[in-house]
Amino acid sequence: MLVLVGFMGAGKTTVGRLVADRLGLPFIDSDLVIEHRTGKAVRDLFAEEGERAFRDLEHQVVAELVGGPDAVVALGGGAVEHEGTRRVLQASPAQVVYLRVGWEQALGRLGDDPARPMLRAPDLRRIYERRLAWYEEVATWVVPTDGRTPREVGATIIERARALVPAPAAERSGGS
Numbered sequence: 001m002l003v004l005v006g007f008m009g010a011g012k013t014t015v016g017r018l019v020a021d022r023l024g025l026p027f028i029d030s031d032l033v034i035e036h037r038t039g040k041a042v043r044d045l046f047a048e049e050g051e052r053a054f055r056d057l058e059h060q061v062v063a064e065l066v067g068g069p070d071a072v073v074a075l076g077g078g079a080v081e082h083e084g085t086r087r088v089l090q091a092s093p094a095q096v097v098y099l100r101v102g103w104e105q106a107l108g109r110l111g112d113d114p115a116r117p118m119l120r121a122p123d124l125r126r127i128y129e130r131r132l133a134w135y136e137e138v139a140t141w142v143v144p145t146d147g148r149t150p151r152e153v154g155a156t157i158i159e160r161a162r163a164l165v166p167a168p169a170a171e172r173s174g175g176s
């Protein structure tokens with residue numbers, strides 16, 4: 001199980017899909033699970049129910065996913081805001097891959113995407129800074145992404161994932 005964390009624009013969704021394809025694993029994006037489950041877009045959930053409700057839902061979904069079958073799982077950039085979610089990640093045997101992105105590169109990649117409500121937070125820079133320590137805290141590895149293409153980032157992850165001893169992962173997902 002690989003779980004991708006990092007700020008918006010780190011490439012969790014893009015790189016996660018690439019890596020899953022190459023490893024022959026299902027790709028799951030927690031934002032899409034939340035949207036499917038609620039029947040609402042992330043931006044509408046934020047607008048109608050607020051960030052707190054979104055984080056609680058995200059916590060439940062992340063806990064289910066990391067306890068579920070083997071997959072590559074991309075989280076939303078704010079998942080680490082929830083203390084319980086950080087605990088679930090730290091307690092999990094999953095490889096938690098932190099895709100690190102610098103502030104300027106993140107903003108450059110994102111533009112003013114209306115699907116990402118947090119981009120309009122007036123204190124976004126402070127939120128970015130605050131999350132950095134949390135990403136480090138939950139990560140088992142850190143992969144830099146600045147100045148690298150999604151394919152290059154993906155290749156680094158695949159190389160390391162393939163070097164891991166496969167037996168424990170198979171035991172974890174296989175049950176008996």
Ligand SMILES: Nc1ncnc2c1ncn2[C@@H]1O[C@H](COP(=O)(O)OP(=O)(O)O)[C@@H](O)[C@H]1O
Nearest residue numbers: 007008009010011012013014109145148149150
């Ligand atoms: N390494 C990268 N270099 C340049 N652009 C990237 C990179 N990774 C992702 N992107 C672009 O940044 C935007 C956000 O990527 P996305 O995968 O949705 O990030 P996240 O899920 O971490 O928020 C997309 O337009 C994507 O094509």
Ligand SMILES: O=C(O)C1=C[C@@H](OP(=O)(O)O)[C@@H](O)[C@H](O)C1
Nearest residue numbers: 007008031076077078116117118
């Ligand atoms: O950083 C955040 O608080 C968020 C990041 C988004 O995911 P990405 O990191 O995939 O953009 C999504 O979960 C939601 O808009 C909130």
Ligand SMILES: [Mg+2]
Nearest residue numbers: 012013074076
């Ligand atoms: Mg994403």
